[in-house]
Amino acid sequence: MKPPSILPLLLAVGVGLLLSQWIQPEPVQAESDGGRRYVAVTGPYQEGVALLYVLDQQTQRLAVYEARGGAPNSRKVVHVGSRNIRLDTELDGFNDESEYSFQELEKLLTRRGVDVQEPLGVSTPD
Numbered sequence: 184m185k186p187p188s189i190l191p192l193l194l195a196v197g198v199g200l201l202l203s204q205w206i207q208p209e210p211v212q213a214e215s216d217g218g219r220r221y222v223a224v225t226g227p228y229q230e231g232v233a234l235l236y237v238l239d240q241q242t243q244r245l246a247v248y249e250a251r252g253g254a255p256n257s258r259k260v261v262h263v264g265s266r267n268i269r270l271d272t273e274l275d276g277f278n279d280e281s282e283y284s285f286q287e288l289e290k291l292l293t294r295r296g297v298d299v300q301e302p303l304g305v306s307t308p309d
Contacts, residue, residue, distance in 0.1 A: 219240075220239060220240055220241050221237060221238065221239060221240065222238045222240060223235060223236065223237050224236045224238075225250075231252050232250070232251050232252075233252075234248070234249055234250075234263075235248040235250055238268075242267070243267060243269040243272070244266065244268065246262065246265045247262075247265070248260050248261065248262055249261045249263050
């Protein structure tokens with residue numbers, strides 16, 4: 184009697200691992216310096232390329248960098264751009280294609296008895 188071949192099993196495991204990588208995106212990583220000044224977030228962009236977002240919480244400026252890996256002669260970090268986001272964070276919506284606009288959601292929650300003033304909380308009945 185011939186022993187069963189392990190090749191089909193190995194092939195099935197390999198295909199399963201490849202599919203799981205394709206279906207599940209890589210997680211984004213965030214680091215903070217303990218509530219002080221900077222917050223950094225990285226995420227995959229392309230094969231061998233990651234984006235690094237650095238937020239200066241004191242000046243409200245965002246800097247974006249592209250980091251490439253690979254062979255020693257192709258590794259580099261490129262400053263893609265920077266922006267003062269102070270006014271950006273004051274907008275209720277911009278290029279927002281959500282189901283509800285900020286104003287619509289505010290009206291809906293107010294009708295349901297939610298106190299929509301910051302910080303959000305449920306209003307108590309009188």
